Amino acid sequence: MSLLKYESQLREPLVDGDKDYHQVTEDIIGPIEAKPGRLWYIGLSIALCLLLFGVYSVYREVVYGIGQWNLNHTIGWGWDITNFVWWIGIGHAGTLISAILLLFRQGWRTGVNRAAEAMTIFAVMCAGQFPIFHMGRVWVGFYVMPYPNSRGPLWPNFNSALLWDVFAVSTYFTVSLLFWYSGLLPDLATVRDRAKTKFRKMFYGLASFGWTGSTKHWQRHESLSLVLAGLATPLVLSVHTIVSMDFATSVIPGWHTTIFPPYFVAGAIFSGFAMVQSLLIITRKVLHLEDYITVGHIEAMNKVIVLTGSIVGIAYLSELFIAWYSQNPYEWWAFRQNRVNIFSPYGWAYYGMMFCNVVSPQLFWSRKLRRNITFTFFMAVLVNVGMWFERFVIIVTSIYRDFLPSSWSTYYSPSIWEVGFYLGTFGLFFTCYFLFAKYFPVIAVAEIKAILKTSGENYKVKMTPTEKMDAEKFYIEEVEHAH
Numbered sequence: 422m423s424l425l426k427y428e429s430q431l432r433e434p435l436v437d438g439d440k441d442y443h444q445v446t447e448d449i450i451g452p453i454e455a456k457p458g459r460l461w462y463i464g465l466s467i468a469l470c471l472l473l474f475g476v477y478s479v480y481r482e483v484v485y486g487i488g489q490w491n492l493n494h495t496i497g498w499g500w501d502i503t504n505f506v507w508w509i510g511i512g513h514a515g516t517l518i519s520a521i522l523l524l525f526r527q528g529w530r531t532g533v534n535r536a537a538e539a540m541t542i543f544a545v546m547c548a549g550q551f552p553i554f555h556m557g558r559v560w561v562g563f564y565v566m567p568y569p570n571s572r573g574p575l576w577p578n579f580n581s582a583l584l585w586d587v588f589a590v591s592t593y594f595t596v597s598l599l600f601w602y603s604g605l606l607p608d609l610a611t612v613r614d615r616a617k618t619k620f621r622k623m624f625y626g627l628a629s630f631g632w633t634g635s636t637k638h639w640q641r642h643e644s645l646s647l648v649l650a651g652l653a654t655p656l657v658l659s660v661h662t663i664v665s666m667d668f669a670t671s672v673i674p675g676w677h678t679t680i681f682p683p684y685f686v687a688g689a690i691f692s693g694f695a696m697v698q699s700l701l702i703i704t705r706k707v708l709h710l711e712d713y714i715t716v717g718h719i720e721a722m723n724k725v726i727v728l729t730g731s732i733v734g735i736a737y738l739s740e741l742f743i744a745w746y747s748q749n750p751y752e753w754w755a756f757r758q759n760r761v762n763i764f765s766p767y768g769w770a771y772y773g774m775m776f777c778n779v780v781s782p783q784l785f786w787s788r789k790l791r792r793n794i795t796f797t798f799f800m801a802v803l804v805n806v807g808m809w810f811e812r813f814v815i816i817v818t819s820i821y822r823d824f825l826p827s828s829w830s831t832y833y834s835p836s837i838w839e840v841g842f843y844l845g846t847f848g849l850f851f852t853c854y855f856l857f858a859k860y861f862p863v864i865a866v867a868e869i870k871a872i873l874k875t876s877g878e879n880y881k882v883k884m885t886p887t888e889k890m891d892a893e894k895f896y897i898e899e900v901e902h903a904h
Contacts, residue, residue, distance in 0.1 A: 433717040435528055435872055442870055449866050450612055452708045457859055468851035475845005478838040479554055487557040491836045495828055496821050500839040501555045503812045508548035509664055513657060514693025515541025519600055520653035531868040532718045537697045538601035543853040545594045547846035582666035589663040593656050600649045606632045607867040661689040674755035675819030684736030688808060691729035694722050695804035702798045704863055713864050716792050723791040730782030759818040766832050767818045770810050777807020
């Protein structure tokens with residue numbers, strides 16, 4: 422008798438319905454083989470239109486200069502860096518779900534990890550564009566790379582947190598891409614073996630790298646997954662920590678604080694899980710995957726959201742308290758006048774941030790609301806709006822009034838080309854996601870099959886009372902033997 426054959430009957434099934442291995446393959450691979458529906462074409466068309474608008478907005482900025490954005494001497498970072506930090510944060514949930522939950526052997530990750538990993542890659546692709554085009558002269562962007570050159574000590578500057586971003590984000594993207602693609606190999610081979618046309622067989626055959634499903638292949642796959650998970654886990658903490666150093670290593674009131682690294686990481690996981698929720702709720706409905714992305718998965722992710730939202734709330738209150746307690750008049754003035762004061766030019770952004778990120782997630786303490794799909798989707802969108810407000814508040818309200826009152830900016834609002842660039846990244850993100858959802862398995866077929874016999878609904882129901890007693894007795898004997 423194997424202990425792995427049994428699982429607690431109190432624990433919710435991770436796969437609903439009467440499923441066997443063949444049915445799992447049909448349900449998940451089937452949408453790839455079918456023709457796209459009308460909704461898919463409509464969604465892809467909207468995404469492509471946004472992408473084209475973004476391309477034109479970038480063209481305007483590159484040709485006519487960064488003056489196309491409403492930046493000024495006081496506000497050198499506007500929507501551009503706000504959106505960079507926002508997209509990087511969204512990319513955190515994929516690595517967390519894939520790497521950390523894999524290392525902790527959390528079975529519920531199997532239904533959501535593939536889409537979360539893809540989301541990470543697409544989000545980092547969107548984020549990486551903002552610092553590049555913010556440089557203005559994009560054709561000399563290679564100056565930041567540390568290669569032997571004759572420019573002397575001018576570039577690169579290893580003391581700059583912006584250079585650390587180059588290393589952190591590129592490493593994060595590389596590891597996430599390898600993790601996502603290596604996990605795809607068994608499923609791509611399944612699609613290859615079921616392909617009806619020569620082109621599909623050739624395409625998926627090349628993409629699957631000759632996977633045969635042999636014991637040696639599985640052994641190497643498991644080893645690679647654990648190694649990449651071990652590499653990716655510290656990246657979850659380091660990437661957004663380094664992004665926070667862009668602010669924390671300065672002397673600007675509102676930025677110069679040591680609490681930024683931990684609360685940036687918590688906020689990144691917070692916004693990332695919210696984005697995963699909003700994508701998966703739509704995906705499960707459109708592709709009819711409710712049996713694999715269950716209400717239990719949604720609830721588990723909502724628990725992470727309420728935890729990280731509470732951490733972020735404590736961080737907000739802590740930095741407010743420290744600004745007062747430190748007796749630094751500039752720090753306290755920056756918080757009291759620029760943020761907390763509801764009548765200040767950006768008071769609306771601060772209170773919008775507090776409501777979306779701190780107050781609203783507390784509703785998830787209710788189990789009924791945690792398991793409500795419509796409410797969860799609404800909350801996921803609200804959280805991401807709130808996290809955008811957070812980055813906007815940190816960047817704009819800290820610098821629009823600096824030490825010299827004569828240089829104070831009256832009010833900052835983005836130009837149409839700044840907004841267009843942001844919308845363009847949404848176009849890129851959703852274009853990539855639509856193509857991914859159509860031509861690649863959104864759920865890891867091999868991993869679902871691995872947990873089917875222990876966490877599938879029909880296998881739990883079919884277990885007789887005698888088998889349950891045997892399993893409990895066997896478990897107790899194993900524990901006593903271990904001691």
